[in-house]
Every structure is written in structure tokens, then in C-alpha cells.
Amino acid sequence: MTGFDPVALRDATPGMRHARHFNAAGSALPSAAVLETVVAHLRLEATIGGYEAAEVARERHEEVYALAARLVGGAAEDIALTESATVAWHAAMDAIPFVPGDRILASASSYVSSAIHLFRLRETHGVIVQVLPCAPDGTVDLEALDKALRTPARLVTIAHVPTSSGLVEPVAEVAALANAAGVPLLLDAVQSLGQLPVDLAALGVDLAVGTGRKFLRGPRGTGLLYASPRIRELLRPARPDVRGAVWSSADGYEVKDGARRFETWETAHALRLGFGTALREALDLGVDAIHSYTSGLAGRLRDALATMPGVTLTDPAAAGGAIVTFVVKGEKPADTVRRLRTAGVHVTSIPDHHGQWDLGRRGLESVVRASVHVYNDESDISALTAALGKSVPALLPARGRADVIVVGAGVHGSATTWNLARRGVNVIQLDRFADGHHEGSSHGHIRMIRRAYPNPIWDDLVDRAYLAWSELSEAAGETLLTTTGGLYARPAADGTPGLRGPGCETVDAARAAEIFPGLRLGAEFTAVHDPAAGVLNAAATMRSLRSLSVAAGADRRTGVTVLGWEPDGDGVAVRTGDGVLRADRLVIAAGPWTGSLVPSLAELLRVVRIVNIHVGASDVPAVSAPALGPFSIEVPGVGLLYGLPAFGGDAMKIGLDHGPDDDPARPQTPVTAAEAAELLALARRFLPAADGDVVDSVSCRYTMAPRNRFAVGSLPATPQVLVAAACSGHGFKFGPALGAALADLALGKQRPELDFLAPGALGGAT
Known part of the structure; x- marks a missing residue:
């Protein structure tokens, strides 16, 4: 062709x-020529036998290696033919002699099968898997990679193009950094071979895997492994057989020189020949x-x-x-x-x-x-x-009027939207950002929940929160709250009251060590043990609230900036960048942007920057439940350190409950090296098993109010407008409960137990 x-x-x-x-x-459509090649060889096998047909097609079979090499910019001896990219991946990775503590730097674009295998290597070989952060455009953050490579690493792996988007990673730049550091690069070229030009040898890629069924338009059940001469000198196949090795003596064998050392004897010759036809067609085009x-x-x-x-x-x-x-x-x-x-x-x-x-x-x-x-x-x-x-x-019916408009798609706005929509209320939800953004306070994977609170006035709301999480989990069809128990420590010499609550008990450092062996408190600390504390799956919560809201009929509109609002008779008019919307009630749950929408609260609210890091561990169970659960420590001269155990595949998480003032009008910035170093030092002090590197980090914004209170309820001057604001760093746990309460208030139901959180009392002394 x-x-x-x-x-x-x-x-x-x-x-x-x-x-x-x-x-x-997924699986491209093959040409008629590819189809005929496969069928013809199957007919030949049926006519003269499989071994005999292989002899007839030997030269064409050999040509497949040369065609693949031309495609990827290598030599025929650099190519191993496999049944799939996953088989190629395993053959390469299993040949690397990993030892405990080896670091593998992986891109966020990595495919599911690759990630799962990395997790398995972590379990079996004690490797440390460090997921590289992304630049604003979604690609690997090259500066972060450069920094990560300054510490010895065993391997860098990225997907040229992920399965989940059209992202194209900067392979040349990644390879240059890896080569400069002397670290091998394994490239997942599954989605790029056949649609993007690739020259692996020129790039300096050591290992690459690909499949025949996608953009190369070959048959399913075909793939390839590229292994450079340099890397082949260092690797021996984990499971050699007669295809890749020679039984050279009564008690020994020799591995063949080329990449075929990674192959096995038995394969589908018809499919490989069809793969060869597909490769030839791609090269001809x-x-x-x-x-x-x-x-x-x-x-x-x-x-x-x-x-x-x-x-x-x-x-x-x-x-x-x-x-x-x-x-x-x-x-x-x-x-x-x-x-x-x-x-x-x-x-x-x-x-x-x-x-x-x-x-x-x-x-x-x-x-x-x-x-x-x-x-x-x-x-x-x-x-x-x-x-x-x-x-x-x-x-998507055009609707300019609703019963209720909710501004904000964080946990409180989304919980309110769902509670309204499932009651049959005509509700419009607005958010200035796309779903999944990192500008506010509801992103990230996990959060803490606890019954322990300093003041009994919170006890009723805490009880309602636990019930609401159970209800939301049932509606979502997945467990969103995992009970682990929690420890909340402070200096024993501190005479001020600490946390307390139903079922909680005060314990000394020795007893705390029995409860959480993964947490190391000195004798100078005392702690409150809360057996009901646990971990919330925040990411699943946000996904569930979005899908449940839409399923219930909510009109969710992201990318819409609310410019302001004013009373409209007994209702409200909301001005947006897309026009004016009207409703009987307005709920403002805008997180850090609340002050700009509710001027009467602006001077009472302080937006601060909070950073968290996830720290790897050579012994993951030691930083997972039951050895570790949610905790906080009042560290003299530092502040409140808090953390959560390794959970759901994530490394353990820690942060400090304070930070500098932040401006929500500016884009959120990544965690700095200095911020991460401060937290890592605290991890080393209090978490002996958290001996790994920083494997992930996240920044967010707290909206702090006097006495760490919330503002939940109607605005005194405009009762048709309700607000859920100033979560003060502990609001996520109340998300479903406050969503139900705001829905009640918007529909005229009284909730007197929440009077202590009334917006008008936010600046008071109680």
C-alpha cells in the first residue's frame, strides 16, 4: 500500500x-489485507500442520522484527514479539533486579495494569513507587522529575499517551533527564505507536512496550518489547525458555544476545504475520x-x-x-x-x-x-x-429560574444540591470551576471524621454527621466511611481543656503506643482516644454527590462565575457571567469566595493556605489501620500536626492546621520544597515507619472564622439567602449533614439545634 x-x-x-x-x-479496525494474512496462515496450519506452516512462513515471520524496528527506530535484535503490551511490560520489569528501597518514578498517565504491577512490586520487592506530579497542562512536571532524579532512582516510567485522554507526554525531555541521571526509562508506547512518530534509539529510551491492536491496526493478541543494547547488558529474563535461551550443558544454559531472550516458544504465528502486514501498511503510509x-x-x-x-x-x-x-x-x-x-x-x-x-x-x-x-x-x-x-x-432544558440556586460545588454545596434534588426541588448548582479542580477545599482523596470535639455543643451535629454518611454511602452504593479509631494528642503539661466526646477516653503515651504502634508520642504527651474516628473517602464522596444530584434531576452548571446577587421581591436574582438567574432561595456555599459574595461576613473570614504531603513507607502495614489511624498532635512551637493512615492505595498523609494568608483570586500553587521538608521532618519525628520519600502533595485553602466556627443558616437582612461558610478546617466531615440541614432551611423547616452556627452570631463571644 x-x-x-x-x-x-x-x-x-x-x-x-x-x-x-x-x-x-481500544482496538482499531484492521485492513482487509491484515485479515486475509491471519486467515490464510490459519488455513495453511489446518492443511499442512502448525510446525510445517511456520517453516513456510519463516522469512515473513523474521521480517516482522525488522518492520517493528523500523517503526520504533531500533534494530531487529532490539525487538521481542509478545502477546500484548502487558506481557511485554512484565517481561521487562521482572528482569530488573529490584531490591527493597528502590525508587520507581511513575507518571500520572500510567495505565491501570502498569500501576497494579507497580503496587505488586511494592508488596513483593519493597520498592517505593513515587507518582510524579503534573504540570498545569497535564504533562509530567519536568522540574519535579529533575528534582526527584537527584535522589537515586531505579527506573522512570511514563505513558507516552494515556488511556484516559489525548494527553501527549514530553518523551524527549523526560528521556533527557533520565539519561542525564543514569536512570533507565521505560516508555508505555501503547497509545502512540502508529499515530505518533517515535524514534526510541534517538530519544535514548531503554525499554518500551507496545501493542498491535490499537493505532497499528494489527490483530489482538500481538505486542512488542523494545530493549536497547545498553539495557540488555543489565537484564536477564526472569523466566527464560527455549525461545530465548540455549541449554548449553548438562547443568547450565546461556541466554541469547538479543531481545528475543524475553520471548517464549509458543505463540500465535497467524497473528504475528498479521501484525507484520499491519506494520508494513503503517510504514508505507x-x-x-x-x-x-x-x-x-x-x-x-x-x-x-x-x-x-x-x-x-x-x-x-x-x-x-x-x-x-x-x-x-x-x-x-x-x-x-x-x-x-x-x-x-x-x-x-x-x-x-x-x-x-x-x-x-x-x-x-x-x-x-x-x-x-x-x-x-x-x-x-x-x-x-x-x-x-x-x-x-x-x-438540558434552558432554565433561567429555579426553586433554589446553590452557588458552589464543594462538599457542602454538592450535598445541599443532592438533598434538594432528591426531594423534587427544581435546583440549579453553579460553580466557577470545572469538576475536580484543586482551587478550593474539597479536593484530595481522604479526610478525617471523629466524635471528639472540645465543646459538647457540637455533639448533636456530630451524631447527625455519622448518620448522614451512612445514608450517603447507601445511596452511593459504596463505603465512604471506614472506622479506624483516632488519637488526638497534646502536651501533658498543658492545662487547657482538650478534645472530649461520647465514647472517648484520655490515655497516656504508653497506652497510645498500644493503640497505634505506628505513632510515636513521647512521655510528655497525653492523648484522647476516639474509637469512632475514621477515614472518609473524599474523592468517592464528591463523585457520588455529583452523579446522585444529576440522577435526581439537578441542573449542574460548571464554569459559571457568579458576579453577585440581590433580593428580587421575596426571592433572589443571581448575576452570572452567562446572564441573570432567579430563584426563590439562594444557598451560598462558595468556600474561599464566600467573602466576596457575602460582604457582611468578609471581615470575619480569613482564607489560608494549607499543604499536605503523602509519605511513603517501606513497611506499609505499619502506617495503615489498625497500626495507625487518624491523629493530631499539638506540637509545641510548631502547631497542630494532623494525619491519616495509608488508605486505598495512597501513602499516609500529614499536614499542619495553619498557614499563611491566601488569595483565592490567584490560582493555587503546588507545595514547595520547603513546605514539604517541614512536614517530612515532623513525619520522621512522630511516625517511625514513614521512612520513605514524599510521594504526593496537595495544597488547599481553609476559610477560617472566629473560634473555628461555621456560618450555617439565613442571612439576617435577607432570609431568602442562606450560607454555609467558614469550615475552619473541620467542615468536610459534616458535609452530608449540613447539606440536609440547608435543604431543610431552604424549604422552610426550622433547625433550632443549629442556632449556634447562625451567620449573625459568627462574630459573637459564645
Whole structure:
């Protein structure tokens, strides 16, 4: 096949006769020639036998190595043919002689199978898995990588293009940093081979894995491993067999020189020959030409989707190439996929558990993925957008008036929205940012919950919080609160009252060590043990509240800035960047932006910067429940240190309950080296098993109020406007309970037990 003719390519692809196929990133449609190659060899095997057919096809089989080498910029001896990219990954990783304490630096773009294997290596070999932070455009933060490489590392691994978006990682820059540090780089090229030009030898990549079924348009069950001559000198296969080794003596063997040392004898010859045909077709077309065509077509698809009401693109800023991801408001991605398939348009959905470090980090439960190839054209884009448009207007009626408008999509705004919507209230929720942003206070993976509080006035609300979490967990269909017990320490010589609460007891340092062996308190400390304390799955909570709200009929509108509001008779008019909305009631749950929307509270609220780090451990159980649970320590001269155990695959988390003033008008900035170092020093002091590096960090904003109180209820001068503000660093645990309370108040039900949190009393002395 020579030249580039999209019409001819479409005609030579049998699958395009049956549907509009936008799933090249999953399993692309093979050409008729690839199909015939596979079937012909199977016929030959059936006619003369498998070994005999392999002899006939030996030269063509050998040619597959040379074709693969041409594609990736190596030599034939650098290529091992495998059954999949995952098999190639395992062959490479299992050949690396990891020892306890070895650091593996992994990008957030890593694929689920790679991440799971890294976790397994952590369990079996004691390696430390450090997930690299992302730059603002979604790519690997090169400065962070450079810094991480200043400490000895065993391996760097990134995905050139992730499964969950059209992001394209800066492989050349990553490879340059890894090479300069003398650290091998393993590249997951699964989504890039066939759509992006790749020259592994020129880049200095040591190991790379790829698959045949995606943009190379080969059969399923084919893949490759690239291993440079330099890295092959250092690696021996973990499970050699007759394909990659020679039984050279009665008690010994010799591994073959090339990358085939990583192969096994038995394979599907028909599939490999089909893979060879697909490689030849890609090389004849030219990967540069494929990239130019598919990236241009995908760009036009992005542009078309961006203009559609209710459709939100979810690709990071550094997206490019042939993959486009999006969501449709009010519709689960899996339902979008089913609906489009009914219309003859094939896309797929990617759940967050296929990319926790990417989708999970961005707060996306799942996305729709559309990926184009050379057999697609403008008519396919028109068909896709037309199929989407048939139901979007029905899903998104234009509504300028509601019963209640909720401003803010943090935990309190989202819990309020859900509680209103499930009661049949016409509710519009507004937020200035896209879902999953890190500008406020409700992002991150985990939070603490406890019954221990300094003042009995909180006890009723705490009880309601525990009941509300149980209710929300049932509605969400997953456990959102895990009870672990908690310890809250302070200097024994401090005579001021500390925490107390139902079921809590005061213990000395010796007893505290029995309760949490992972926490080291000196004899100068005493602690309150709260057996009901636990860990909240914050990320799952936010995802659940969003999906439950939409399912109940809420009109969620993100990317909408509220400019102000004023009374409108007995109701309220809300001015936004998109126009004026009206409602009978307004609930302001805007976190750090509350002061700008409620001037009467502005001088009472202080927005501060809070940072957290996650610290690795060579003995993970020692920093996990039951050896460790939520804790806090009043550290003299430092402040309140708090932390949570390793949970749900995350390393243990610590932070300080104070920070400098912050300006919410400015974008949130990453945790600095100095901030992380201060926390890491405290971890070393109080958590002996937290002996690893900083594996993740997060910054957020607390909105602090006098006496660490909240403001929950109606504004005195405008009772049709309610506020949930100033969480003062301990509000997430009350999210579902306060959401239910605000829904009650918005509907006219009295909640006298919350009078102590009335906005009008925020600056008082009680």
C-alpha cells in the first residue's frame, strides 16, 4: 500500500461498512489485507500442520522484527514479539533486579495494569513507587522529575499517551533527564505507536512496550518489547525458555544476545504475520502522514464538541493526536456509549479505575473516549455530533429560574444540591470551576471524621454527621466511611481543656503506643482516644454527590462565575457571567469566595493556605489501620500536626492546621520544597515507619472564622439567602449533614439545634 488516500483506506477497511468506528485507541479496525494474512496462515496450519506452516512462513515471520524496528527506530535484535503490551511490560520489569528501597518514578498517565504491577512490586520487592506530579497542562512536571532524579532512582516510567485522554507526554525531555541521571526509562508506547512518530534509539529510551491492536491496526493478541543494547547488558529474563535461551550443558544454559531472550516458544504465528502486514501498511503510509491526518481530524472533532450545549471536553491542555475525551451533562459516559452505539457510532467509556492517577486525580468518574484513524473522515464527525445532539436538548432544558440556586460545588454545596434534588426541588448548582479542580477545599482523596470535639455543643451535629454518611454511602452504593479509631494528642503539661466526646477516653503515651504502634508520642504527651474516628473517602464522596444530584434531576452548571446577587421581591436574582438567574432561595456555599459574595461576613473570614504531603513507607502495614489511624498532635512551637493512615492505595498523609494568608483570586500553587521538608521532618519525628520519600502533595485553602466556627443558616437582612461558610478546617466531615440541614432551611423547616452556627452570631463571644 503506497500513498495516502483516505477514501481508499476506508474502502479497504471492512469494519467501516458496518459502523462509524471511533475506537482506534481500544482496538482499531484492521485492513482487509491484515485479515486475509491471519486467515490464510490459519488455513495453511489446518492443511499442512502448525510446525510445517511456520517453516513456510519463516522469512515473513523474521521480517516482522525488522518492520517493528523500523517503526520504533531500533534494530531487529532490539525487538521481542509478545502477546500484548502487558506481557511485554512484565517481561521487562521482572528482569530488573529490584531490591527493597528502590525508587520507581511513575507518571500520572500510567495505565491501570502498569500501576497494579507497580503496587505488586511494592508488596513483593519493597520498592517505593513515587507518582510524579503534573504540570498545569497535564504533562509530567519536568522540574519535579529533575528534582526527584537527584535522589537515586531505579527506573522512570511514563505513558507516552494515556488511556484516559489525548494527553501527549514530553518523551524527549523526560528521556533527557533520565539519561542525564543514569536512570533507565521505560516508555508505555501503547497509545502512540502508529499515530505518533517515535524514534526510541534517538530519544535514548531503554525499554518500551507496545501493542498491535490499537493505532497499528494489527490483530489482538500481538505486542512488542523494545530493549536497547545498553539495557540488555543489565537484564536477564526472569523466566527464560527455549525461545530465548540455549541449554548449553548438562547443568547450565546461556541466554541469547538479543531481545528475543524475553520471548517464549509458543505463540500465535497467524497473528504475528498479521501484525507484520499491519506494520508494513503503517510504514508505507508514513507515521508522519498518519499523525498529520488523524490529529487534524481529532482537532476538528474537538472544535465541534466544544460548541455543543451540555458537552464538556475533558482532555488536558497538552492533548493532541487522535484521542478526544468528553462527557455529556446529565448522562453517564457508559449510557452515552450505549446511545451512540444504537445510532451506529462506536465510542467507548473509560472509568476512573483505569486511570486513578489521572481521572481520579481530576475528579472524573469516567469519560467518553473517541479516537479517530485513517479510515475516518468528516462524515463520521458529523454522524457523531448529530447523534449526540439528538438527546442533549432534552437533557438540558434552558432554565433561567429555579426553586433554589446553590452557588458552589464543594462538599457542602454538592450535598445541599443532592438533598434538594432528591426531594423534587427544581435546583440549579453553579460553580466557577470545572469538576475536580484543586482551587478550593474539597479536593484530595481522604479526610478525617471523629466524635471528639472540645465543646459538647457540637455533639448533636456530630451524631447527625455519622448518620448522614451512612445514608450517603447507601445511596452511593459504596463505603465512604471506614472506622479506624483516632488519637488526638497534646502536651501533658498543658492545662487547657482538650478534645472530649461520647465514647472517648484520655490515655497516656504508653497506652497510645498500644493503640497505634505506628505513632510515636513521647512521655510528655497525653492523648484522647476516639474509637469512632475514621477515614472518609473524599474523592468517592464528591463523585457520588455529583452523579446522585444529576440522577435526581439537578441542573449542574460548571464554569459559571457568579458576579453577585440581590433580593428580587421575596426571592433572589443571581448575576452570572452567562446572564441573570432567579430563584426563590439562594444557598451560598462558595468556600474561599464566600467573602466576596457575602460582604457582611468578609471581615470575619480569613482564607489560608494549607499543604499536605503523602509519605511513603517501606513497611506499609505499619502506617495503615489498625497500626495507625487518624491523629493530631499539638506540637509545641510548631502547631497542630494532623494525619491519616495509608488508605486505598495512597501513602499516609500529614499536614499542619495553619498557614499563611491566601488569595483565592490567584490560582493555587503546588507545595514547595520547603513546605514539604517541614512536614517530612515532623513525619520522621512522630511516625517511625514513614521512612520513605514524599510521594504526593496537595495544597488547599481553609476559610477560617472566629473560634473555628461555621456560618450555617439565613442571612439576617435577607432570609431568602442562606450560607454555609467558614469550615475552619473541620467542615468536610459534616458535609452530608449540613447539606440536609440547608435543604431543610431552604424549604422552610426550622433547625433550632443549629442556632449556634447562625451567620449573625459568627462574630459573637459564645
